[in-house]
Amino acid sequence: MTKVFDHGGGVRSLRVPIPDNPLGHTLVYVVDTDRGPVLVDTGWDDPASWDALVAGLTDCGTSVAALHGVVITHHHPDHHGLSAQVREASGAWVAMHAADASIVRRTRETRPERWYTYMAEKLTAAGAPDAHLAPLRSSRRRALPGLSPALPDREIVPGELLDLPGRRLRAIWTPGHTPGHVCLHLEEDHPAGLPGRGRLFSGDHVLPGITPHIGLYEDPDDATVTDPLGDYLASLERVGRLAPAEVLPAHQHAFTDAPSRVRELLAHHEERLTGLLSLLASPLTPWQLAERMEWNRPWEEIPYGSRNIAVSEAEAHLRRLVKLGRAEAVPGSDPVTYAAV
Template identity: 85%
Template structure:
């Protein structure tokens, strides 16, 4: 358990994520006139809970004193412990409406429906039957994040949140999830670094990696969304804020957000250009994912990570199609795409 004082009434606790290369979620505690407000809570796991509880004690407070929880997005390494924090403290939980809708659907949908939906989506993307089969046999088992806590409040973009004595404004930054928010602390930096306050960036803006941008998961969805387009637009919005310091949910704090935004915009443009070269001949989303560059060879990527990779390939294809740089091949089944 590691804690850090960022100054100006903002501190953090490293809450471990079990069996995940990211290692931990940085949970921030923002002092207010009514008690600490947490930005995210970490994964719902006994060791993670113990680390959060002990970390808050080390910071001179306790989970019982928490006044509120602001969740940047619904993923289980951010929202997982929110319900336990509320039970222990009586705090409120706030989440953007788009992610709150996903939470409600997750609670109302049986696990079998989710596994059936995932299997159908992967089949449509061209995944081989030997990859899809484990999802069919997994029906009836639970999975992380399928019973997340319902929020008490919905975050309205642009609003000042209920942090008595502080100025924390919600900035809607869809892409990683449809309801992802960053949180702009509109106060002078405690070390008087130049720039516009501080930004809790969740997974939207990270110092060393690009967040996963895949299709928004929705078993009942019928709208063809453009998550990568959402993300790139959101990056521009955050870059214009020019905060003095960025406090992300993973890795480490950093400065010069506009420079990091430019790097990420360039990264995705380079990736789209590289995918167009691959699409010189028709490829299904699965075949495209097989040929994309990842942090390890495709043969070494485990089952669950391949699902994420295919979703990312599909998000990039959606963007290329929307830009008129690729198109589906008429009559192909499963649908293949080719550069225009």
């Protein structure tokens, strides 16, 4: 039986499974409008996920065919994966922030071989060992997920209300987890009368018990040095000031007291940055730093793909430390190492 939760005020959530992932599922929200239901995110592109979405909509008393639109918080496949199938079955529009739409466009236009070459170059520069690089250089590579995501037909413009007849849903740009991540503020009184300013669909930006991944914004053709962690921290403070009555995240469960959760996340990252400085008492490559960082399991037990994500997160933290003047690259090191200042 598909789990449907009624949040009141014409908002329900469905659990759409993510295959082989400890997160378990994405919470897809169904928002009633005067022209039919609108989804916030769609879930992973997988037959079991699609079946769960279809069954959940049936349990809500509606169907995929009745959908009016799809609002995507960010381009990751557990959020945007089923958008093309939803649009094909319903004719619904799909909306996304321009920064993530450009990633979708680039992903569709870039051959998989280019991604593998780029990843191998990035990991080599990060100091990854040859054993880790070998699969990327092999002709027998695993298929990458999400290489043909749906191109959105509408742009989510920060600060503007979305076209949801009969509802007031405003986009808030919250880069960090991705360049075009958005939270969506439902500017309506809380149906249970909870104090605060409406409800916030937070995507992966603010989760009740998980710190979202902050990695690098990857673009094989752009050498701009970004600061995604700095973007994320600034975006967090924006959400904290908003003080919604309730947060409806894309994973785990709904929660209240967003300012408190924001303070926890800000403190977590400051603590982590301080801890990394102690590790950087001796120069380390990003790979060596990732090996020494605290994760949810020992480094030896982290799967191959997750190690790539971990190294990206280590680099995002390094960039923040460099920007703050608390660490610097060691001149002449190859692969480049970093040390605390």
